[in-house]
Amino acid sequence: MPPRTLKVTIAYDGSAYAGWQRQANAQSIQAVIEDEIAVIVGAHNPLVAAGRTDSGVHAAAQVASITIDHPIPCDELLRALNARLKAGDIRIRSIEDTFDRFDARIYAKTKTYRYAIWNGPAPSPFLRHVMWHVPAALDLDGMAAAAKALVGEHDFAAFQGRGSDVKTTVRRLISVELREVDINTDQPVALPPLPTDPSRASGRLLRLEVTGTGFLRHMVRTIAGTLVDIGRGQMQVGDMAAIVASRDRARAGQTAPPHGLMLWTVTY
Amino acid sequence: MPPRTLKVTIAYDGSAYAGWQRQANAQSIQAVIEDEIAVIVGAHNPLVAAGRTDSGVHAAAQVASITIDHPIPCDELLRALNARLKAGDIRIRSIEDTFDRFDARIYAKTKTYRYAIWNGPAPSPFLRHVMWHVPAALDLDGMAAAAKALVGEHDFAAFQGRGSDVKTTVRRLISVELREVDINTDQPVALPPLPTDPSRASGRLLRLEVTGTGFLRHMVRTIAGTLVDIGRGQMQVGDMAAIVASRDRARAGQTAPPHGLMLWTVTY
Numbered sequence: 001m002p003p004r005t006l007k008v009t010i011a012y013d014g015s016a017y018a019g020w021q022r023q024a025n026a027q028s029i030q031a032v033i034e035d036e037i038a039v040i041v042g043a044h045n046p047l048v049a050a051g052r053t054d055s056g057v058h059a060a061a062q063v064a065s066i067t068i069d070h071p072i073p074c075d076e077l078l079r080a081l082n083a084r085l086k087a088g089d090i091r092i093r094s095i096e097d098t099f100d101r102f103d104a105r106i107y108a109k110t111k112t113y114r115y116a117i118w119n120g121p122a123p124s125p126f127l128r129h130v131m132w133h134v135p136a137a138l139d140l141d142g143m144a145a146a147a148k149a150l151v152g153e154h155d156f157a158a159f160q161g162r163g164s165d166v167k168t169t170v171r172r173l174i175s176v177e178l179r180e181v182d183i184n185t186d187q188p189v190a191l192p193p194l195p196t197d198p199s200r201a202s203g204r205l206l207r208l209e210v211t212g213t214g215f216l217r218h219m220v221r222t223i224a225g226t227l228v229d230i231g232r233g234q235m236q237v238g239d240m241a242a243i244v245a246s247r248d249r250a251r252a253g254q255t256a257p258p259h260g261l262m263l264w265t266v267t268y
Numbered sequence: 269m270p271p272r273t274l275k276v277t278i279a280y281d282g283s284a285y286a287g288w289q290r291q292a293n294a295q296s297i298q299a300v301i302e303d304e305i306a307v308i309v310g311a312h313n314p315l316v317a318a319g320r321t322d323s324g325v326h327a328a329a330q331v332a333s334i335t336i337d338h339p340i341p342c343d344e345l346l347r348a349l350n351a352r353l354k355a356g357d358i359r360i361r362s363i364e365d366t367f368d369r370f371d372a373r374i375y376a377k378t379k380t381y382r383y384a385i386w387n388g389p390a391p392s393p394f395l396r397h398v399m400w401h402v403p404a405a406l407d408l409d410g411m412a413a414a415a416k417a418l419v420g421e422h423d424f425a426a427f428q429g430r431g432s433d434v435k436t437t438v439r440r441l442i443s444v445e446l447r448e449v450d451i452n453t454d455q456p457v458a459l460p461p462l463p464t465d466p467s468r469a470s471g472r473l474l475r476l477e478v479t480g481t482g483f484l485r486h487m488v489r490t491i492a493g494t495l496v497d498i499g500r501g502q503m504q505v506g507d508m509a510a511i512v513a514s515r516d517r518a519r520a521g522q523t524a525p526p527h528g529l530m531l532w533t534v535t536y
Contacts, residue, residue: 013393058394082389088396093470121350125281126326126398128356202361 041070056258065104120203132260138231149240157247161218226253309338324526333372388471400528406499417508425515429486494521
């Protein structure tokens with residue numbers, strides 16, 4: 001039986017995990033899935049993700065690769081794996097056979113992240129774990145304009161978190177968009193409008209969507225935090241280009257919290 | 269300073285609580301809110317809810333009444349209270365002054381509950397705490413037809429949970445509707461469709477909405493459980509009227525789990 005390489009697409013609520021990567025003293029997404037696959041196929045093999053998400057960060061369609069030496073059909077592995085992932089905060093969305101040399105990290109062409117900001121007095125109890133709550137008034141137009149300065153190939157050293165040692169901090173962002181989106185009422189997590197509280201008054205949901213060919217550690221969270229600092233008037237719209245040019249982390253804004261961030265899609 | 273009666277509208281994720289009602293050895297929604305109001309106004313007063321929700325049950329717009337002897341403006345109390353409710357799973361949506369004799373339970377005209385069923389192989393990790401996951405194939409048309417037999421004034425003894433001692437088990441349901449609803453993709457909790465996984469194949473969201481003038485303990489959950497038993501073919505569509513007429517709890521179906529249930533609105 002020759003080994004097979006699988007492409008695995010995964011959604012997870014990262015709230016209870018110390019991030020994607022296996023660690024000695026904390027539960028990780030990688031360890032939980034690898035261990036359950038090992039039980040099913042009878043051997044432990046490494047599961048490589050397109051992008052390692054930090055502690056508390058979510059994924060809607062993370063992609064990972066794994067080589068196994070077992071004939072189980074993909075559909076059957078999908079069902080068995082989801083049945084074993086009983087906490088329900090990790091869901092395997094699809095499993096496909098792919099070519100032998102496939103590596104989910106190396107072969108990824110683009111990654112898209114979404115960052116959700118709830119701008120209002122208090123967020124929904126049902127969405128609080130996937131949104132950053134910012135009660136201060138925000139200048140959305142200014143933030144959206146500042147975001148445009150990030151598009152293209154730049155040295156993003158000013159947006160890199162501590163504790164990283166990559167060879168180059170040059171990355172290419174294909175699109176950076178910030179806009180207000182609707183919370184549709186046709187959802188179990190929505191709240192009905194109150195007579196005394198027109199839905200607009202209760203807050204608005206802002207979504208930052210960033211697509212790029214590669215990202216530095218904490219890059220999207222630092223972009224989100226800097227945009228909020230601009231929206232609050234603590235920095236100016238025109239500062240964004242200068243912050244990028246400075247290559248100085250101290251010039252950029254705060255690092256937004258992890259729970260507002262979601263790895264949305266990966267393309268190959 | 270004469271005492272004032274307040275009408276308080278509250279949303280909560282009930283996952284971490286032993287229900288609405290204050291209890292000796294477990295955390296309750298009522299106790300948390302009462303205790304925080306007491307800190308703000310300097311005296312402890314009872315908070316009466318329109319409907320006591322069970323352990324793990326949610327509310328989008330629960331209504332409660334409380335009498336306080338303090339001049340704090342409603343807007344200020346709203347802000348102070350939400351600021352103190354740091355876990356974020358309880359959100360005070362509005363506070364209004366109302367007439368002295370107002371009692372949120374006694375004056376409630378109708379209550380609407382929603383019960384969410386995820387019918388598919390595996391639910392979203394981001395919505396799992398607000399949906400009952402039913403993987404079995406369900407006959408939605410049959411379930412919707414059976415639901416109609418519940419509308420009107422009936423003795424609902426067959427749908428009452430154990431441990432209740434109400435005077436009468438006659439209740440009036442104004443509407444009972446079961447239908448498939450969309451999970452809108454314009455939400456942070458949605459998942460992007462996969463090329464290999466057309467969104468329909470991944471499951472559907474069914475919503476039971478029940479409006480009535482009064483409810484028995486576990487009544488909506490027993491209705492939801494019985495409808496699912498009918499949808500799976502374990503009972504027949506035509507059985508529903510006979511189950512109601514029997515007044516026998518053993519004739520009705522399973523009690524659906526609490527986390528799919530949400531008190532949606534209360535009218536006065």
